[in-house]
Amino acid sequence: MDRILKFAVVGGWGFVVNTTVLVFGVRWGLRPSIAAPIGAELAIISNFILNNLWTFADKTLTLSAIPEKFLQFNVLSLGSTIIQFTFLRIGEAVLGLTRFKQPFVAYPFFSHLPLLPWLAKLPILEKIAPKFSFYLVIYCFAVGVGMVVNYVIYSQIIWR
Numbered sequence: 001m002d003r004i005l006k007f008a009v010v011g012g013w014g015f016v017v018n019t020t021v022l023v024f025g026v027r028w029g030l031r032p033s034i035a036a037p038i039g040a041e042l043a044i045i046s047n048f049i050l051n052n053l054w055t056f057a058d059k060t061l062t063l064s065a066i067p068e069k070f071l072q073f074n075v076l077s078l079g080s081t082i083i084q085f086t087f088l089r090i091g092e093a094v095l096g097l098t099r100f101k102q103p104f105v106a107y108p109f110f111s112h113l114p115l116l117p118w119l120a121k122l123p124i125l126e127k128i129a130p131k132f133s134f135y136l137v138i139y140c141f142a143v144g145v146g147m148v149v150n151y152v153i154y155s156q157i158i159w160r
Contacts, residue, residue, distance in 0.1 A: 080146025
């Protein structure tokens, strides 16, 4: 299997870990910008293990190199965590995303945006807007940006 596909599968698993912590964290009262970094760290731990054992199996780290490389991996992964935090924090500040306590809520989101009330009148958005919380859209976009950055960094520094 191609390395980039393996990286995507591992990243997908990390996304599941991160998203699960984000959703439950928000349901338990945490702001999205707080819950996401907690989930990100748990995903980072899982991704390091899976990338070492599977994605970069031909370059598996020696036991003595693991602590140093794990620390590097964590520091380098901080970039994607900062991307997530920044996007979610902006979403909280600009769009008021802290109002949502569940990932799927019946709430006419667009009609309450001060700059974009006309969006609520678009037929497609009338159907989908009440069905989900937009912090998840912002989060998914941030994760996508972070994944591209991470692949480049990991393949050039951690497993070269």
